[in-house]
Amino acid sequence: MSSTHIADLILEVxxxxxxxxERRVLNGIDLDVARGSVTTVxxxxxxxxxxxxxxxxxxxxxxxxxxxxxxxxxxxxxHAARARFRSRCxxxxxxxxxxxxxxxxxxxxxxxxxxxDLPDEEIRARxxxxxxxxxxxxxxxxxxxxxxxxMQKRLALARAIVTRPELVFFDEPTAGLDPLRRNAVxxxxxxxxxxxxFTALVVTHDVVEALVASDRxxxxxxxxxxxxxxxxxxxxxxxxVVRAFRDSAxxxxxxxxxxxSDG
Amino acid sequence: xxxxxxxxxxxxxSGFGDFALFVGRSFAAAVRTRRLPSRLVGAIYxxxxxxxxxxxxxxxxxxxxxxxxxxxxxxRFGSEGMLGALVSLSLIREMAPVLAALMxxxxxxxxxxxxxxxxxxxxxxxxxxTMGVNSLGYVVTPRLFSALAVFPLQTALFVVVGLWxxxxxxxxxxxxxxxxYWSSVEHAVEAKDxxxxxxxxxxxxxxxxxxxxxxxxxxxxxxxxxGARAVxxxxxxxxxxxxxxxxxxxxxxxSFLV
Numbered sequence: 001m002s003s004t005h006i007a008d009l010i011l012e013v014x015x016x017x018x019x020x021x022e023r024r025v026l027n028g029i030d031l032d033v034a035r036g037s038v039t040t041v042x043x044x045x046x047x048x049x050x051x052x053x054x055x056x057x058x059x060x061x062x063x064x065x066x067x068x069x070x071x072x073x074x075x076x077x078x079h080a081a082r083a084r085f086r087s088r089c090x091x092x093x094x095x096x097x098x099x100x101x102x103x104x105x106x107x108x109x110x111x112x113x114x115x116x117d118l119p120d121e122e123i124r125a126r127x128x129x130x131x132x133x134x135x136x137x138x139x140x141x142x143x144x145x146x147x148x149x150x151m152q153k154r155l156a157l158a159r160a161i162v163t164r165p166e167l168v169f170f171d172e173p174t175a176g177l178d179p180l181r182r183n184a185v186x187x188x189x190x191x192x193x194x195x196x197x198f199t200a201l202v203v204t205h206d207v208v209e210a211l212v213a214s215d216r217x218x219x220x221x222x223x224x225x226x227x228x229x230x231x232x233x234x235x236x237x238x239x240x241v242v243r244a245f246r247d248s249a250x251x252x253x254x255x256x257x258x259x260x261s262d263g
Numbered sequence: 264x265x266x267x268x269x270x271x272x273x274x275x276x277s278g279f280g281d282f283a284l285f286v287g288r289s290f291a292a293a294v295r296t297r298r299l300p301s302r303l304v305g306a307i308y309x310x311x312x313x314x315x316x317x318x319x320x321x322x323x324x325x326x327x328x329x330x331x332x333x334x335x336x337x338x339r340f341g342s343e344g345m346l347g348a349l350v351s352l353s354l355i356r357e358m359a360p361v362l363a364a365l366m367x368x369x370x371x372x373x374x375x376x377x378x379x380x381x382x383x384x385x386x387x388x389x390x391x392x393t394m395g396v397n398s399l400g401y402v403v404t405p406r407l408f409s410a411l412a413v414f415p416l417q418t419a420l421f422v423v424v425g426l427w428x429x430x431x432x433x434x435x436x437x438x439x440x441x442x443x444y445w446s447s448v449e450h451a452v453e454a455k456d457x458x459x460x461x462x463x464x465x466x467x468x469x470x471x472x473x474x475x476x477x478x479x480x481x482x483x484x485x486x487x488x489x490g491a492r493a494v495x496x497x498x499x500x501x502x503x504x505x506x507x508x509x510x511x512x513x514x515x516x517x518s519f520l521v
Contacts, residue, residue: 057393059393086393093389095386097386097387099387110396111395117297
């Protein structure tokens, strides 16, 4: 690993552990995330991907291990450091976590209203700008319940980027979506990542879409990262766990294709 | 059995401590919460304006019934002229603060517990924290401050409308002279009665809204229930606990102030 590469890391995770009662979910996670990249953590359902993301985003507290953000160790017990970290990161939830009682614009403006001293006009302008960038500006008065699933996902992304974060965590962004929409969501992440320049850390179990949209891929298995590499390396890897995971995804696709051809 | 009793006691004491911390942190969050006044206006609308119809209906019927029952009891002793005193003191010292609080628990408290429970369930509260927003300050603090203002006002309204209801049944329907009724009210009510009334209203407001917010905020902690079931369980618990606490606190305050 070159020194330039080390300097370009925005997030470094070392030996992270997390258990729920007797159940060990994360068992010594090591992961580096390069600045300006789309890094995807793959893994089967229940592997602990969301828990990993929540530990990194300070939603869950890990038992042990170290996290460095932008070269500095993160201590979430230090309120000032925690606030600084949160002001530079955003989290896109699996279920979007949008406020049903607020309009699209109010949802997007919420983090600015509550964490900055910007005047109302500027907050509104920045909220509208974020909606426009995600092609939602015609729906600014609508409530999340009045928007389609894809639009809600874009609205959640608009809220995540309105504070101009350096790092965005995506928790299963394609959960519950059909294959076409899954593709569209990953394209959206890649497109806006290029447009706004943030670093994206995505957890998902959608192999094909993740390989197309990501710069780096990591595979989580039994609480450990067992593979890290480029999408090409993942596709060609002979690593037993990678092959098993890849094959199970391909087997699913083949059987789905079989169903279609039978129909 | 002793072990079970000990475990139960420890869990209740730690639960009470947790609740006290929750209320303390919610008030402390006011210092760091931005745009609190606008959230406060929304909370006053929820607890004040939306609960107005139920307060008006219950208060007028309470006054009517008090007037009716009071008239027939006093009539036995030839003391119908004391009807105003009976209605006013019953309303001011007991019925208005207790019934207004119970109505507000049923309307605003249950809605609050369910709303916060759903926000917990759909990760909206966690989303606030990841944005760097204090979820207690955003969701709970305005409701607590609003309760401190709204409960005494709703109780005052309950008293006024209840007195009018008493006069309606006593004077208009049963023939007690209206002047005698209102004069009896004026002579019976003292400043300390009003003080007791508003002390109760303020304490009930603080207790009920914080209990409902607490149960909604911790909907995910419900044992053996998740999702919608956890929200429904936490809402039911909130209403039951708040109602019991109102009646218990009423006895305690009355025994100190009488």
